[in-house]
Amino acid sequence: EKVNRIIREEMNAIGGQEILLSAFQPKERWQKTGRWESMKDIMYQFHDHSARDLGLAATHEEALAEIATQTIFSYKDLPLFVYQIQTKFRDEPRAKSGLIRGREFLMKDLYSFHRDEQDLGAFYEKADAAYRNIFSRCGLSFYVTEASGGTFTKEFTHEYQVLADAGEDWTLYCAACGYAQNKEVSSLAAGDPCPKCKKKIQMARSIEVGNIFKLGTKFSEAFGLLYANEFGIKKPVWMGSYGIGPGRLMGTIVEVSHDAKGVFWPDVVAPFSVHLLIIKTKDEKAARGVEKAADALYQTLLAKGVEVLYDDRADKTAGEKFADSDLIGIPWRVVLSANTLSKKCVEVKRRNEKEARIMTQKEFLAHILPRKAK
Ligand code: ATP
Numbered sequence: 001e002k003v004n005r006i007i008r009e010e011m012n013a014i015g016g017q018e019i020l021l022s023a024f025q026p027k028e029r030w031q032k033t034g035r036w037e038s039m040k041d042i043m044y045q046f047h048d049h050s051a052r053d054l055g056l057a058a059t060h061e062e063a064l065a066e067i068a069t070q071t072i073f074s075y076k077d078l079p080l081f082v083y084q085i086q087t088k089f090r091d092e093p094r095a096k097s098g099l100i101r102g103r104e105f106l107m108k109d110l111y112s113f114h115r116d117e118q119d120l121g122a123f124y125e126k127a128d129a130a131y132r133n134i135f136s137r138c139g140l141s142f143y144v145t146e147a148s149g150g151t152f153t154k155e156f157t158h159e160y161q162v163l164a165d166a167g168e169d170w171t172l173y174c175a176a177c178g179y180a181q182n183k184e185v186s187s188l189a190a191g192d193p194c195p196k197c198k199k200k201i202q203m204a205r206s207i208e209v210g211n212i213f214k215l216g217t218k219f220s221e222a223f224g225l226l227y228a229n230e231f232g233i234k235k236p237v238w239m240g241s242y243g244i245g246p247g248r249l250m251g252t253i254v255e256v257s258h259d260a261k262g263v264f265w266p267d268v269v270a271p272f273s274v275h276l277l278i279i280k281t282k283d284e285k286a287a288r289g290v291e292k293a294a295d296a297l298y299q300t301l302l303a304k305g306v307e308v309l310y311d312d313r314a315d316k317t318a319g320e321k322f323a324d325s326d327l328i329g330i331p332w333r334v335v336l337s338a339n340t341l342s343k344k345c346v347e348v349k350r351r352n353e354k355e356a357r358i359m360t361q362k363e364f365l366a367h368i369l370p371r372k373a374k
């Protein structure tokens with residue numbers, strides 16, 4: 001949801017309106033573009049009890065082009081930008097890496113509608129800027145690569161690739177100027193001079209977290225999606241589509257931000273800010289004291305709007321709690337034990353730092369609250 005919130009903010013900022021479409025797709029709609037056939041390896045297709053042919057949407061260009069014929073009539077209805085964060089289905093032959101490639105996965109897909117190529121081009125640039133913001137805000141370094149348009153377009157599309165060994169793509173990139181191409185379309189090799197700045201091109205495995213396409217008029221022509229211009233002349237609508245996989249994005253953050261023990265969530269997308277741990281004590285009276293102090297700190301943090309995961313499990317050892325905390329990767333770990341309580345302090349550790357620090361609750365709050373306000 002935190003990743004989705006960042007995506008929504010950036011999509012709304014470029015004029016996106018949020019919608020939600022059905023995953024069910026009628027065969028007749030997809031036959032109009034020939035993709036019922038051409039995508040049959042990847043699209044789940046079946047029929048229901050009344051022998052109707054149905055598919056599960058692997059993407060939504062057809063659905064949006066068809067719906068747009070009921071809302072776009074005139075140049076006054078353009079441009080239009082709609083998006084959704086919705087479940088897609090693809091019969092992926094190599095679904096293996098959990099969130100990174102699933103057969104059922106979330107996609108943010110935005111579709112844009114324009115009166116001409118120039119307006120599409122101008123919006124494409126804005127979408128590119130919004131995408132750069134999204135990935136930067138999620139704490140990722142990435143390359144914007146020129147890539148193939150696949151079945152959509154002969155022009156280059158642009159992919160957002162994060163270098164990571166777990167990736168299935170190869171990116172050729174220049175670390176000096178940022179120029180990059182997907183190996184699939186590149187005539188470059190590692191060691192070649194960069195066509196832009198002449199520094200050395202490198203090659204590495206990468207994960208595609210997003211992809212933007214100029215669709216041209218292919219879909220609008222298939223669905224008769226026309227608009228009347230100022231002179232009443234009918235013209236085909238120009239379209240673009242813009243995808244991000246929020247689940248794959250989450251998986252990618254983990255791939256580039258972890259150690260042997262678990263995840264380091266960047267603050268902005270961490271499910272909680274603070275992981276509060278009680279360490280149990282044999283002495284019953286001391287144990288009750290620790291519990292009371294931890295409950296109070298939990299309430300204080302909640303009251304200040306800090307998101308806290310509270311590990312008050314009575315049946316787990318300190319070792320088990322520390323291991324789980326490292327695995328889950330919440331940015332701040334705060335420990336309360338008989339020992340810290342005797343010093344009137346808490347033990348605080350950032351997930352990505354080695355050393356824990358002993359400080360008063362007040363000092364800890366001062367540390368964390370300015371971060372929250374950012
Ligand atoms: P890939 O080449 O990795 O199969 P794609 O180019 O087919 O992906 P798009 O159609 O461009 O994917 O989808 C938009 C975005 O949706 C991708 O950039 C990716 O972040 C995400 N995505 C695509 N397929 C999957 C999947 N199987 N599991 C999770 N996320 C996915």
Ligand code: MG
Pocket residue numbers: 159208210211
């Ligand atoms: Mg793609």
